[in-house]
Structures are given as structure tokens and as C-alpha cells.
Amino acid sequence: MSTAVLELTDVTFRRDGNQIIDGISLTVRAGEHWALLGPNGAGKSTLLGFCGALTHPTGGTVRVLGEQLGRVELQKLRRSIGHVNPRHPLRSPLTAHEVALTGLTGTVDTPMRWSPRPSEAAAATEALDAVGMADKAERRWSTLSQGERGRTLIARALITAPRLLLLDEPTTGLDVAAREQLLHTIDALDRTLPDLASVLVTHHLEELPTTTTHALLIADGRTVAAGPAGETITTASISATFDHPVRVGREGGRWSARSPVHQPVG
Incomplete structure (x- = not known):
């Protein structure tokens, strides 16, 4: 079992x-x-x-x-624990890639003075690819459809494995x-x-x-x-x-x- x-x-x-x-x-x-x-x-x-x-x-x-x-x-x-909430209260113009990265920091927005390491940026790219969002990684949150936002949030949840x-x-x-x-x-x-x-x-x-x-x-x-x-x-x-x-x-x-x-x- x-x-x-x-x-x-x-x-x-x-x-x-x-x-x-x-x-x-x-x-x-x-x-x-x-x-x-x-x-x-x-x-x-x-x-x-x-x-x-x-x-x-x-x-x-x-x-x-x-x-x-x-x-x-x-x-x-x-x-x-990965948590996907479609009512994600993001107001900043982050890209899908940046939103995925916030799964590492456990924040809604990118923390001040925080920059991802190359391995972390690569993990965000891999997570977006896993949910079919690799080609929209540089699209701003405000331009994503609700479905694309949902898939981005799943990538955000998965980035910490x-x-x-x-x-x-x-x-x-x-x-x-x-x-x-x-x-x-x-x-x-x-x-x-x-x-x-x-x-x-x-x-x-x-x-x-x-x-x-x-x-x-x-x-x-x-x-x-x-x-x-x-x-x-x-x-x-x-x-x-x-x-x-x-x-x-x-x-x-x-x-x-x-x-x-x-x-x-x-």
C-alpha cells in the first residue's frame, strides 16, 4: 500500500x-x-x-x-504542498514565467530584491512546458485568458515538486x-x-x-x-x-x- x-x-x-x-x-x-x-x-x-x-x-x-x-x-x-486557486489576486504585470517563479517564494508578487538563480528560471520554464504554456511564457498575466491563467497557476504549484x-x-x-x-x-x-x-x-x-x-x-x-x-x-x-x-x-x-x-x- x-x-x-x-x-x-x-x-x-x-x-x-x-x-x-x-x-x-x-x-x-x-x-x-x-x-x-x-x-x-x-x-x-x-x-x-x-x-x-x-x-x-x-x-x-x-x-x-x-x-x-x-x-x-x-x-x-x-x-x-502545491495550491491552485483560480482567484489568484495578482495585480502586477508579471509574465507567465514570473508567475510560475512565485511558487518558489510562496508570494503573489515577485519579492523585492529577489532574482531567480538560473536553475530556478529553468525550473519555471520546465513547469510551464509541462502544462502547455511554454510558448506563452513571456506573455503578461493581464493578456492571458482564464484558461491560460489556470494552467500557469498549475505550473506555479508544481515548480516546488x-x-x-x-x-x-x-x-x-x-x-x-x-x-x-x-x-x-x-x-x-x-x-x-x-x-x-x-x-x-x-x-x-x-x-x-x-x-x-x-x-x-x-x-x-x-x-x-x-x-x-x-x-x-x-x-x-x-x-x-x-x-x-x-x-x-x-x-x-x-x-x-x-x-x-x-x-x-x-
Whole structure:
């Protein structure tokens, strides 16, 4: 059995007296690709904060890359975690290459008086090439499409050779073509980085890559179902998670969700 990269054990989280997460457990192993599914307000972002060593639970334990939160220096740990957030708050006119380099510094902008070493510049070029952005490396952030920005952010996350990749609704704001290109990029990581573990947050089944191996479904801060994707992403479990009748389909390794067709009365 492969190494556990991420372990959440009976985690809880309360804010202002409200129970946000209630006893969720999750183990992600090297090479596994998990989908974290649930409606808005289910607690997905809070869980992802635990996975990224950004926040601590109120109760339970979190171990990331073998280190327990509360007993490890967080900045060092975070350098081994890649985080892709499509709402990246960049305002400076950086190039795609410069944005990728900020993955090394863990900053949104290029730090003052910091210059990359030749090996670091080469690593940024290699990361951009891996996501199909090598020919746009010198394009300014403001001129990139949303899909190109998404792929650049994946390169930024990969530049530190992380063991864990977190994708927070990575296809937000993309049109169909850009979404498919980004999902193809994510699928390709399974071949180029076979030991990389990932957790992808979404509430749309159509946004799941074909390489998704497992899924955790949550609602109201509790686990509805967890396990291998084919056994977990089902009509019954998705309907329960979203509290609405949904018919789940799968074709060519991709999922879809539709409300059942109602026959007209009379």
C-alpha cells in the first residue's frame, strides 16, 4: 500500500459557536486523486484549509506529509504542498514565467530584491512546458485568458515538486473549451508525476478529471460517502449530498449529473 500523504482523523471545526465540520476523516495516499464534492456551504473550503496546512481544526488530528499540524513548522511544510486557486489576486504585470517563479517564494508578487538563480528560471520554464504554456511564457498575466491563467497557476504549484496538489475549483470562470483544456492538463499529471497526490474541490461533476480515483462527499459538514470514485459518485449518494434528486451518468471516464426527466401529467 502506498504512503499516506494526507490524514484527517475525526476532524471538527467550530466558528462563532457554529459547527462547520463535524467528525470527518480522510486518508489520501501517494498517486491518488480525490474529488471533494458538496453543495455551497458544506465545508469544502474549510477542509481544504486543513489539507494545505493553512488552518487548524477545533478537534481531531491532521497529518500532512507525515507531519501533525500543531507540531511542525508550517512554512516549511507548505513548500511541499502545491495550491491552485483560480482567484489568484495578482495585480502586477508579471509574465507567465514570473508567475510560475512565485511558487518558489510562496508570494503573489515577485519579492523585492529577489532574482531567480538560473536553475530556478529553468525550473519555471520546465513547469510551464509541462502544462502547455511554454510558448506563452513571456506573455503578461493581464493578456492571458482564464484558461491560460489556470494552467500557469498549475505550473506555479508544481515548480516546488510538491507531493500534494490542492485544486480549489480550478475551472471557475472558464468556458467549455478552456475547461476541457485545463482538465486535460490535470489528467496529464497522472502520467508525468505518478506519485503526486491531489485533492480537487468542486460542486460540478462535469468538472472532474478522468483520472479521479476517489471521492469524499460532504453535506452540512458531515461525510455522506467516501471511497473509490466509481463506488461513491452514484445517483443515490449525489442526490443525498445535494438534497435533490439527481441522475448520475458516466461516459468516457467523465461524469454528468441531471435531474430525472419527469413525465407530463395527463
